[in-house]
Amino acid sequence: MRKIVIGLGGVYGKAPPSSAFPTLRRLFTNEGYLSKLQKAGALPILLPVVPNTDIAQLVGMCDGILLPGGSDIDPSLYQADRHPLCGPSDLDVDRYQIELFKSAREQQKPVLGICRGAQLINVAQGGTLFQDCSLQSEKPLTHPDYERWGSVSHQITVSPSSMLFGILKTPTLGVNSLHHQSVATLGADCIATAFSCDGSIEAVEIGSGAWTVGVQWHPEAMGSEMDCLFDAFLSQVRRPLS
Template sequence: MSKPVIGLGGVLEKAPPTSAFPSFRRLFTNEGYLSKLQKAGALPILLPMVPPTDLELLVSLCDGILLPGGPDVDPSLYNQERHELCGPSDMDVDRYQIQLFRMARKLNKPILGICRGTQLINVAQGGTLFQDYRLQSEKPIAHPDYERWGSKSHQVELSPQSKLYKLFKTHTLGVNSLHHQSVAKPGEHCIVTARSADDSIEAIELSSGAWCIGVQWHPEAMGSEMDCLFEAFIKQALSQGKSGFPRTP
């Protein structure tokens, strides 16, 4: 069986005070993504920031793209002024990952967005975000539930017509919750497929092009009940199967 190559859009962070190279930012990702992808049969690689002219070559080496969690998306990218509740942003990372998403769409690669990745997909499609969950509802769920980061925090309702419903085979799904921003106005071709009790948008799918799902929770931090999402993503990547890497027998 061949292994599809999944590219992860890396996030930049400042080097720790102990680093010998304090002015160099570090490219990193959550090992939970790597574990889930490997368990599903993929070969994950962390994608660095490269000039736009090299981006098409980089994406062409992959069979699928995962857009992970990370810092807040800069509000200027969806034509809003920064609210005091908005967290720090990294415009370099935002612009690069939007380019990464668009190139993956151009090359017909399946895409899985997680937390910030979902928000980024929506912004790239012309949608907007709530800069903080408290700006959406007067009685919101406490979405950044860090005490239960790896277990169920609240329920979401899945649309019966969604790919997620077909995967999980349930109307109600327990998820963790580590975000404070969420989708406000869905972007072009973004179909809302899950909501929480406070009407927060918890998942989107794109209605055109290659397979593309974004979930607001962190399935990589949960148990085997979330494996089917990664397995479906890898199945799509296998069917795409055109990367420039040698296959594993």
């Protein structure tokens, strides 16, 4: 029995000063994603940034797609001017991961978005973002809270009618917080399914097509209480495995 293959959308990072190739970007991912996926029984693979013409084939090699965290999404992709509080972005990565998402939807592959990945799902569906949480609320929670990157930063409430509630089995949940942007206007078919007390949307899902869930926190950096999210993701793979 072969393992379920989950493709992780790679992100670019600058080469360190010690690199022999200082002008060439590096493709990377957080090992927390790999650990959680492997624990759930998957074989994770890192997907490189490739031309659009090859993305469908790349997605076709996978049983599901994970869209990870990373830098801010370029505001031009949701028809907004860049605010001074918006951080650096990479249009190459943004466009590539949006095409990954669209191809996964077309091929009926389940998608899990984490932090930036949740925001990207919303943008790909035509939604917008708050470029900083201070633009959403006069009294925002501490976003990001780097001191508690692997533990609970604040509580969220989960909609009882959501797929997320069916996974987590609780109306309230403690999560970490490593983001400074958040979902503003919801994209087509996107449903907000969890909120923090300052009004930030903490999770989105799409009500049609293949299973698609995005969470604003980083479950891969937390304990075993978050394993159920990765287990649920893998359980949605529909293609018979042999």
